[in-house]
Amino acid sequence: xxxxxxxxxxxxxxxxxxxxxxxxxxxxxxxxxxxxxxxxxxxxxxxxxxxxxxxxxxxxxxxxxxxxxxxxxxxxxxxxxxxxxxxxxxxxxxxxxxxxxxxxxxxxxxxxxx
Amino acid sequence: xxxxxxxxxxxxxxxxxxxxxxxxxxxxxxxxxxxxxxxxxxxxxxxxxxxxxxxxxxxxxxxxxxxxxxxxxxxxxxxxxxxxxxxxxxxxxxxxxxxxxxxxxxxxxxxxxxxxx
Numbered sequence: 001x002x003x004x005x006x007x008x009x010x011x012x013x014x015x016x017x018x019x020x021x022x023x024x025x026x027x028x029x030x031x032x033x034x035x036x037x038x039x040x041x042x043x044x045x046x047x048x049x050x051x052x053x054x055x056x057x058x059x060x061x062x063x064x065x066x067x068x069x070x071x072x073x074x075x076x077x078x079x080x081x082x083x084x085x086x087x088x089x090x091x092x093x094x095x096x097x098x099x100x101x102x103x104x105x106x107x108x109x110x111x112x113x114x
Numbered sequence: 115x116x117x118x119x120x121x122x123x124x125x126x127x128x129x130x131x132x133x134x135x136x137x138x139x140x141x142x143x144x145x146x147x148x149x150x151x152x153x154x155x156x157x158x159x160x161x162x163x164x165x166x167x168x169x170x171x172x173x174x175x176x177x178x179x180x181x182x183x184x185x186x187x188x189x190x191x192x193x194x195x196x197x198x199x200x201x202x203x204x205x206x207x208x209x210x211x212x213x214x215x216x217x218x219x220x221x222x223x224x225x226x227x228x229x230x231x
Contacts, residue, residue, distance in 0.1 A: 041223070041224075042221035042222065042224055043159070043205075045218075045219070090157070090159065099209055099218075099219065100147050100166075100209055100217070101164070102149060102161045102164045103161070104161065105158050105160075105161075106158060107156055107157045107158040108157040110157070
């Protein structure tokens with residue numbers, strides 16, 4: 001079983017909806033990540049939080065808004081999404097912030113935007 | 115610039131066959147880290163191995179083995195006596211310093227392995 005838990009596993013939303021994806025880890029990791037993965041493609045980095053501060057935003061549109069309420073939780077707030085935003089959204093964590101260790105991934109939230 | 119190439123898009127084998135997944139990387143960094151991840155249909159990426167650029171020792175873990183060759187910039191992954199449960203997409207990844215001074219993790223495009231019973 002993964003030690004990074006993501007909810008919901010599946011989400012269908014309309015373009016005018018507001019929804020959130022949640023991620024939780026209790027491994028004491030201080031770096032947390034959001035990745036987006038389209039079908040048959042590798043994961044693409046969206047955001048990195050290091051010690052609860054946003055350290056990397058890979059030019060992600062503002063309709064995606066990340067939040068890190070504490071060291072165990074990471075949210076991704078979604079608003080006014082487009083159908084092309086349909087994808088698997090993966091959360092990951094890593095013990096340190098130097099970027100050299102392995103990432104621990106959750107099972108992802110599969111998002112469909114109608 | 116850094117790049118990871120997994121030239122094999124899809125491989126299909128019959129159970130008990132050995133299979134090698136190729137990974138070739140490019141980086142200007144001298145201290146870098148290589149990874150393999152497995153992504154089964156459930157979606158989660160499962161960490162398999164991490165290797166740093168100074169450790170060229172090959173590694174074996176059960177039916178899995180990895181061959182790191184700095185001279186050819188390759189980090190290949192072999193599954194011996196494959197099983198149906200090995201069916202998944204396998205990603206090779208590289209963590210290295212970019213020209214911006216930031217360390218980034220770059221994934222290859224993945225190899226889909228189908229093991230037929």
